[in-house]
Amino acid sequence: xxxxxxxxxxxxxxxxxxxxxxxxxxxxxxxxxxxxxxxxxxxxxxxxxxxxxxxxxxxxxxxxxxxxxxxxxxxxxxxxxxxxxxxxxxxxxxxxxxxxxxxxxxxxxxxxxxxxxxxxxxxxxxxxxxxxxxxxxxxxxxxxxxxxxxxxxxxxxxxxxxxxxxxxxxxxxxxxxxxxxxxxxxxxxxxxxxxxxxxxxxxxxxxxxxxxxxxxxxxxxxxxxxxxxxxxxxxxxxxx
DNA sequence: AAACAATACAACCGCATAATT
DNA sequence: CAATTATGCGGTTGTATTGTT
Numbered sequence: 073x074x075x076x077x078x079x080x081x082x083x084x085x086x087x088x089x090x091x092x093x094x095x096x097x098x099x100x101x102x103x104x105x106x107x108x109x110x111x112x113x114x115x116x117x118x119x120x121x122x123x124x125x126x127x128x129x130x131x132x133x134x135x136x137x138x139x140x141x142x143x144x145x146x147x148x149x150x151x152x153x154x155x156x157x158x159x160x161x162x163x164x165x166x167x168x169x170x171x172x173x174x175x176x177x178x179x180x181x182x183x184x185x186x187x188x189x190x191x192x193x194x195x196x197x198x199x200x201x202x203x204x205x206x207x208x209x210x211x212x213x214x215x216x217x218x219x220x221x222x223x224x225x226x227x228x229x230x231x232x233x234x235x236x237x238x239x240x241x242x243x244x245x246x247x248x249x250x251x252x253x254x255x256x257x258x259x260x261x262x263x264x265x266x267x268x269x270x271x272x273x274x275x276x277x278x279x280x281x282x283x284x285x286x287x288x289x290x291x292x293x294x295x296x297x298x299x300x301x302x303x304x305x306x307x308x309x310x311x312x
Numbered sequence: 313a314a315a316c317a318a319t320a321c322a323a324c325c326g327c328a329t330a331a332t333t
Numbered sequence: 334c335a336a337t338t339a340t341g342c343g344g345t346t347g348t349a350t351t352g353t354t
Binding site: 086 | 319321322323325
Binding site for chain 1: 340341343344
């Protein structure tokens with residue numbers, strides 16, 4: 073079999089390169105992909121950067137063959153962005169204790185990814201890294217249609233989120249300057265976002281969560297666990 | 313056992329951008 | 334600085350495998 077240099081490189085990066093994990097995706101990985109796809113759209117390389125040992129091709133294939141199907145079944149009951157939002161809501165509302173240590177090994181990838189974002193988006197506030205993700209994710213059925221901004225806004229703009237969570241976190245907050253510092257205190261997540269929200273809305277502008285906030289959410293085990301729960305529910309549900 | 317369908321995944325293609333000459 | 338080459342990425346296709354009738 074003859075391959076051009078491009079094919080060789082591709083085969084190396086996607087198949088032969090050492091350290092590539094093969095086989096089934098764990099529920100946690102599955103959850104990560106679902107979250108990230110909802111947030112980033114079909115940015116497979118970006119999504120894969122959060123999943124060490126998985127290539128973008130892997131993630132893409134898994135999405136197209138497994139997850140897309142699952143979510144399609146699930147969609148009549150809950151739209152995909154809503155699912156991600158519901159997961160996000162629950163995370164904030166419960167303030168469950170969990171650790172981001174699982175993906176600590178991928179911090180390098182994450183920072184790289186975030187740097188890429190920072191470069192890509194002209195609307196980023198330099199200091200607090202508030203974001204407007206200008207995604208051009210393609211709808212699976214539309215094959216080229218832009219996903220509506222409302223979908224992403226519903227995920228990213230925490231205005232739409234469970235007010236109880238905000239009340240709770242706001243009441244419990246004192247001060248939390250300077251971000252997370254890996255304290256392991258998950259309430260701090262809500263606290264920081266709340267304070268950011270107050271800052272932003274105080275300036276009569278829309279609120280965007282900071283990268284660090286989103287990042288923390290993405291790396292939170294609890295959401296993946298919720299997706300796993302959902303998967304189990306889907307399997308048990310008579311609808312499917 | 314054969315034919316067909318469905319599935320999974322490696323590989324290919326085209327495009328955009330970065331790096332090199 | 335332009336031209337060329339290399340690289341990265343996302344969409345799509347090809348094909349081997351598995352399941353079903």
